[in-house]
Amino acid sequence: MNSLSAKRMQTSTRGFTLVEMVTVILILGILVVGVSSFILFGTRIFVESSSVDQVLSQSRFAVERMTRELRSALPNSLRVNTDSLTYQCIEFVPIExxxxxxxxxxxxxxxxxxxxxxxxxxxxxxxxxxxxxxxxxxxxxxxxxxxxxxxxxxxxxxxxxxxxxxxxxxxxxxxxxxxxxxxxxxxxxxSAPVSYCFEKASSGNELTLKRYTGYGFNVSQPTPAHMSSGVLMAQSVANVLSNSADLPLILTPSSLVNNAMVHLQPRFNVNGETFQYRHQVQVINVP
The missing domain is CATH 2.40.30 (Elongation Factor Tu (Ef-tu); domain 3)
Known part of the structure; x- marks a missing residue:
């Protein structure tokens, strides 16, 4: 074997140097950190947007359901009961x-x-x-x-x-x-009255919206504790019941010249952001 062939064999079998390995490891580490940060950021955006979309969907459904039922209420059947610490309920009788x-x-x-x-x-x-x-x-x-x-x-x-x-x-x-x-x-x-109640959740300061029925007619408007178990309609309601200017609903009773009007203004909180509905529902039925 001549000297040229031996030199080529020596060159082909030579490995990486320590400096080259450290450099490659550093470059790969930087790439992994960058890619993982991008993935985590994208995942966080997806989770937050999903939470916002869920609250928007449930709040839109709840407000639309309340609007439809209130519009078909028996004349002068609407009444509101508010406890500044725990709940605000509106009761009415849907016409069949x-x-x-x-x-x-x-x-x-x-x-x-x-x-x-x-x-x-x-x-x-x-x-x-x-x-x-x-x-x-x-x-x-x-x-x-x-x-x-x-x-x-x-x-x-x-x-x-x-x-x-x-x-x-x-x-x-x-x-x-x-x-x-x-x-x-x-x-x-x-057949039976229906109640929608904004109630203080078991934990935290937020409210939940529940729908109650099947509890019968009562001379005095019942509280959530005296009604059957309600159906959860919405969560993350941020209104403050002790603040009269921030109640989730306000009832303007009917008069000789005006129909009853329900002002729906629930405020929802999700991921530190707040959005509020301001919706007026006119009860068009008259005696």
Missing amino acids: ASTTYLSMPIAPNATALMGTVILNATDKIKENQYIWIYPLTDSDVYNSARQKRAQIKTFPPLGEPPNLANQVTLTFMGSTRFAEASPRQRIYFA
């Missing part, structure tokens, strides 16, 4: 059907067990349902002392004899006489 009555036992006429209304096959009426005629206050809705409410016992199947031209005779649970007649002969049908 409404129509015109033809004959009803109304003062000063005698009490009776039956009344006649006009109904279509699509009207959602059923046994044990309640009816109202000319409710002017929330007491007329929730308290039967001044007779504005009665309960249905039976009625003929819609579209079958003895119904004539959609005239249906309702039988009441007991002998009934309504206190006043409706100027437009309106009659409303509903």
Whole structure:
């Protein structure tokens, strides 16, 4: 083997020097730190944006659900109860059907067990349902002392004899006489009240929004503790109940010239940022 071949073999089998290895390790370390920082930053942005999107979605759904139900509320059935430390609730009775009555036992006429209304096959009426005629206050809705409410016992199947031209005779649970007649002969049908409550969460200062139903009619507006377990509608509500200027909802009662108005203004907090709804819901139904 000549000297040139030996020199080439020596050159081809030579390894990395210590300086080269340290340099490569440093470069790889810098690249790893840069890439990991980029990945962590992107992951944090994704998590935060997902949290914001979740709160936006649930808040939008809750406000839209409340708006739809409030618009279909029985006239003068809205009432609000606020505890500056723990909750604010709005209660109302969603209308399931409404129509015109033809004959009803109304003062000063005698009490009776039956009344006649006009109904279509699509009207959602059923046994044990309640009816109202000319409710002017929330007491007329929730308290039967001044007779504005009665309960249905039976009625003929819609579209079958003895119904004539959609005239249906309702039988009441007991002998009934309504206190006043409706100027437009309106009659409303509903089954149960509904409450939306902004409640202080078990931990922290934020509020949750829950929907309650199935607890029946009460003369005095019930508190969340006296209602059935509510359905969670939204979280991360940041309103302060002790601040009258920061309540999540305000009720403007109806008058002779104005319909009832609910001002929804829940404020939500997510990742240190706050956004607030300012939504007015007009209850368009009248007695």
